[in-house]
Amino acid sequence: MTSPIMRVRDVTRRYGDVVAVDGVSLDIAPGELVGLLGPNGAGKTTLINLLVGLRRPDSGTVELCGGNPRDEATRQAIGVTPQQTALPEAWRVGELIDFIAAHYPNPTNRDDLLARFDLQDLCSRQIGGLSGGQQRRVAVALAFAGNPRVVFLDEPSTGLDVEARRQLWTGIRAFHDEGGTVLLTSHYLEEVEALAQRVAVVDRGRVIADGSVRDVRGLVSLKRVSLICPELPSIPGVARVEHNDRGNTTVLTNDADHFVRELVTSGASFSELEIRSASLEDAFLSITSKHVA
Ligand SMILES: Nc1ncnc2c1ncn2[C@@H]1O[C@H](COP(=O)(O)OP(=O)(O)OP(=O)(O)O)[C@@H](O)[C@H]1O
Numbered sequence: 001m002t003s004p005i006m007r008v009r010d011v012t013r014r015y016g017d018v019v020a021v022d023g024v025s026l027d028i029a030p031g032e033l034v035g036l037l038g039p040n041g042a043g044k045t046t047l048i049n050l051l052v053g054l055r056r057p058d059s060g061t062v063e064l065c066g067g068n069p070r071d072e073a074t075r076q077a078i079g080v081t082p083q084q085t086a087l088p089e090a091w092r093v094g095e096l097i098d099f100i101a102a103h104y105p106n107p108t109n110r111d112d113l114l115a116r117f118d119l120q121d122l123c124s125r126q127i128g129g130l131s132g133g134q135q136r137r138v139a140v141a142l143a144f145a146g147n148p149r150v151v152f153l154d155e156p157s158t159g160l161d162v163e164a165r166r167q168l169w170t171g172i173r174a175f176h177d178e179g180g181t182v183l184l185t186s187h188y189l190e191e192v193e194a195l196a197q198r199v200a201v202v203d204r205g206r207v208i209a210d211g212s213v214r215d216v217r218g219l220v221s222l223k224r225v226s227l228i229c230p231e232l233p234s235i236p237g238v239a240r241v242e243h244n245d246r247g248n249t250t251v252l253t254n255d256a257d258h259f260v261r262e263l264v265t266s267g268a269s270f271s272e273l274e275i276r277s278a279s280l281e282d283a284f285l286s287i288t289s290k291h292v293a
Pocket residue numbers: 015018019020038039040041042043044045046047083
């Protein structure tokens with residue numbers, strides 16, 4: 001079996017009392033494109049920061065390209081786009097690409113990089129004059145300027161419209177098709193589905209699911225049934241039940257039709273029944289509760 005290009009072993013990282021990453025182990029093989037999915041505060045950014053050497057683990061080990069991510073030699077093989085970037089406003093896009101590329105021994109050709117991310121028309125524009133979405137596309141393209149082996153993208157398409165997002169995906173895919181390894185975080189299942197083969201779901205600092213995009217898709221085929229039902233009977237096939245203060249009950253289930261049939265057959269009194277598709281957040285809750293159980 002090929003050695004992993006990223007190897008995380010029993011890693012824990014705390015900030016004061018907050019355990020941001022809690023005993024995580026994760027291997028990523030060369031050429032994989034992996035999506036990290038998880039709700040706000042799950043620990044995704046911290047995991048990336050540990051992998052790129054910006055943070056040190058409190059315990060456990062992190063290996064990148066067979067070395068320590070804090071070594072300069074290792075870092076020359078990677079490209080990173082953080083969640084938030086502040087690009088120099090007075091610089092032109094082409095100047096910034098050249099500046100970043102100059103830090104690497106064998107950088108990507110500037111024209112190829114611009115073409116890959118459909119940025120040719122912006123090359124001589126000043127960064128400060130670009131829209132937020134255009135700046136974000138530049139920030140993502142910069143991760144590829146050093147001709148890296150591995151790229152880390154933290155929420156790459158935040159703030160982008162559908163067209164810009166697709167252009168970005170094309171550039172990321174082209175890198176992956178040439179054998180590049182990518183680890184990206186996203187709140188958009190659609191994005192992970194469009195790009196990744198593998199998804200690791202992170203919640204409260206732990207990897208609670210790790211599988212194919214199809215597996216995770218299966219998790220979000222859940223339906224959210226809300227109703228008022230003072231005495232909800234026990235019905236098989238329910239992933240999660242929540243009651244709120246206003247007397248509403250929410251049920252997550254893979255088979256809403258079956259749930260409703262059983263509810264009616266039980267004779268329980270209910271009102272205000274409503275069925276919707278579950279959100280990704282719901283899916284996280286459902287797998288988290290299974291994980292805890
Ligand atoms: N520098 C810091 N100091 C204190 N707490 C931090 C710091 N960075 C992160 N945390 C906390 O660690 C936990 C994990 O945060 P992290 O940013 O890794 O999550 P995330 O999954 O990337 O979230 P989001 O999707 O909102 O970006 C959160 O509870 C966060 O408040």
